[in-house]
Amino acid sequence: MKIVIVDESPVRAAILEDGLREAGFTNVERIGEMRSLLARIYAIDPDVILIDLANPSRDILEQMFQVSRAVRRPVAMFVDQSDTASIQASVDAGVSAYIVDGLKKERIKSILDLCISRFNAFSHLQDELARAKSEIEERKTIDRAKGLLMKAKNLGEEEAYRLMRSTAMREKKKIFEIAQAIITASELFK
Amino acid sequence: MTAKREHLRIGFIPLADAASLFVAVDKGFVAQEGLDVELVQEVSWSNVRDKLNIGMFDAAHLLAPIAVASSLGVGHVKTPIVAPYNLAMNGNAITVSPSLREAMMARLDGDALDPLATARALARVVADRKAAHAEPLTFGMTFPFSGHNYQLRYWMAAGGVDPDEDVRLVVLPPPYMVGSLAQGHVDGFCVGAPWNSVAVDLGVGHILHFSVELISRCAEKSLAMRESFAQDRPDVVAALLRALHQAARFIGEAEPAEIAAMLARPGRVGVDAEVILRTLQGRLKVSPDGATRENRRYLLLGEEGAERPDPTQAAWLYAQMARWGQAPASPALLDAAERVFRADIFDAALPSATAPAPRSGDAIGAFSGPCFDDRDLGAYLSGFPIRRTP
Known part of the structure; x- marks a missing residue:
């Protein structure tokens, strides 16, 4: 499974990437530069895209839901409507996940949970650093x-x-x- | 009043068309209605939508088409959203780079102020580039479900340019628009205030058309909330609507410079007051050489009954989704779209608010194309030679 992390904070992206690798997801790429974001995502052609919510470029990703020639594989935002608690947790942590349609929910759930805990760990770390x-x-x-x-x-x-x-x-x-x-x-x- | 004030969290994007919301809070109109409103600034429309959907916001300043799309479950999770108050109508503009403008003017047959003439000029430029095997032109807009997207598409398609085949349309967050134009990543864009003026001031763009010159009445931003919230808290919603109405009236009566100064503050629109003033007065510098153009209907807040949500506007927005393949065309979806704009809630809260001005022609006033008829969507759509067919 190919995962892309879109995050302007290189430290947080590295923490997340480490976590994913430890969990056995070895095919991870990071994008920290927002210019021609979509073109780069299409070139990587990932199964999962993780993006921080403080990133204005999140709206750019919405284009991937559109039916268009440019999009090779349909993408959806990961939202399990039966599980509002996990959506709430992910928004609170400040991260959002997009998945290629047809991917198994359980596999994504574990990735998202990992994301949430790493994002939270990162903000604790930042608080401690500031202190x-x-x-x-x-x-x-x-x-x-x-x-x-x-x-x-x-x-x-x-x-x-x-x-x-x-x-x-x-x-x-x-x-x-x-x-x-x-x-x-x-x-x-x- | 000693009762505890009702706390509401309302999300917004820092744009001039959220003026009524800012004024309602900063002039104390919401407090007078017994509300304690916390305005929360967001960085993307996706965030505003999601936080509204999951209940982290009680209400939001939202692109009107997103309210419709969310309710229909188009492009995203289906969440019943209602729009009982229209924060703004119109207010966008199409800006192009100096080099694209030059190319278009060289191929212009007619008046540069006539959108049909410029759209045809664009079609010729597109054809020239195709013949020369040049890269297609790229245009920026703010969101797939936005007035900007639909206005840009409507304009170019009227001149014979297929927005999906002949050019590239890309989503860009508004703060990145001007930089992208300056660096040549896009050749033009459709966006709201203050970004067109910023591009002109920096000498990297020419304003080609105000969106009001393309579509005379186009619902731009809604005060949106979950349907369940409107149902469970009718008193709170009515109080909020009264405060917004008072703010819109205040904006109409106060000195524009005073309003512009209020909006310029950080945490609100946060740009130069002078730029906001141009938007409020509809007097925009359109070219780096200093030429200005004026249209007092450029951005409508409280004027012409623009506050009252008009279901026909929601139907038109849905028709654009159907025209461009974002949503299937169906009478059931059309009905559902119309039910998003809740004129009934507005009327109950503000029985004495000004009624919409009597209009000539249809409710929309597009510069070309068939009249909009929400009773016959199929006939309306088939009146456009360029459209996506299912």
């Missing part, structure tokens, strides 16, 4: 403020940090916010 990034930013700010305090008040590193922490506790603020205030104030006093 880690902001933690690093906070750490940097606190270090900078500590340096400013050490210089201005002639304190040791430990003392400077304790001063920020006690101020934060007294003011019921985060130590990061106190650090930001110190940096702002020092800019003003320049």
Whole structure:
């Protein structure tokens, strides 16, 4: 079975491709460039097309449902009308599947389930990445403020940090916010 | 009022013809009706349709033909959708590249403002290219079930160009239209505001015709919802329709510049207010040299009773699906199509709304071809030499 992944996020597409390969689907191709999308899909001639819902090019795929000379094999969006929960899950995860007519539903179901879980895993990963990034930013700010305090008040590193922490506790603020205030104030006093 | 406001999620695509929806929310008309409307921006019509179908949206700004197609189960999953309010009529335009325009003007016999003359010129250009073994011309439109697709096809077929045989028609998301024209991936397109004006401003396109010059009254965008929602929540639907009606009236009476500024904001149409203003006033720059043309019927929101869904419009849209082989031609499907445009819900919610203007000829006003008669679909369709036959 030939599967095409249409996704502008190369990382997510790679995660999905890995998942598909692990599950035994080895014939997978990725399209990340949306120019002449249909021509490329026709050239690959896949059985299943997976596309992320944040992609405006999804409307281009609708053309494949049309009866036209250009379309060699009729394609349908994968929707099992008896299974609204799985449709809901796929839209929530942000992925949609198109299949060549006549393909067995059970086989597609397993691919779609895999897609949903990989897409969800990807967005968790992104959330975590964003959190880690902001933690690093906070750490940097606190270090900078500590340096400013050490210089201005002639304190040791430990003392400077304790001063920020006690101020934060007294003011019921985060130590990061106190650090930001110190940096702002020092800019003003320049 | 202390009662909790009814929460509604409404999907939209950032286009000028969703103006009434934006104004209804931003001017507080929906709040006055006891509704708490969350507008959700989408990136594709497929997404809007699917999220409406599965209940993630309560209502949506939707291409009118998609409402019909979904209800008939044409091209996609069958989901009964109703359109109790028409957000916009007309508002599209056909734009071509400078080089195609030049080729067409060289082969023009007649008036460049006459769509029949330009369509025939296009046919000659197509024939010239065939003789020279050149690649066929490519035209972009926004969706298989769209006014854009049907207007483009109607126009070229009137001049003798078969849209499936003689040229390539491709779906392009509107934000990609202008870039594709500039890079030569398409030679022309039919799209709504603001994209035609953007192409003209960038010097990569000429507006050939306003869609209103091809089809005088064409339902463009519906406020669409699941039939079950309209059935179960008639009070909510009526409140929403009243708010939209108030917004449409406000747009008609306010300074166009004020409306344009509201729509220009990010999260709404999100383009330059000046470009939106041209659309609202129907005064469009049609050529990079600065030439403008005006038609106050370019985009109809609340004027001429455009808000009231007209079942004959739905029938015409279905007739286009039948003409181009998207749907089989059958009286049963025609009836089902007409039932999608729910004038009865509109009338119940807005008994004092302006009635549609009296019209001459048929309900559609096409620039050529047979009059539209929804009582004899077969005769209407066989009046077109170029069509798909089952």
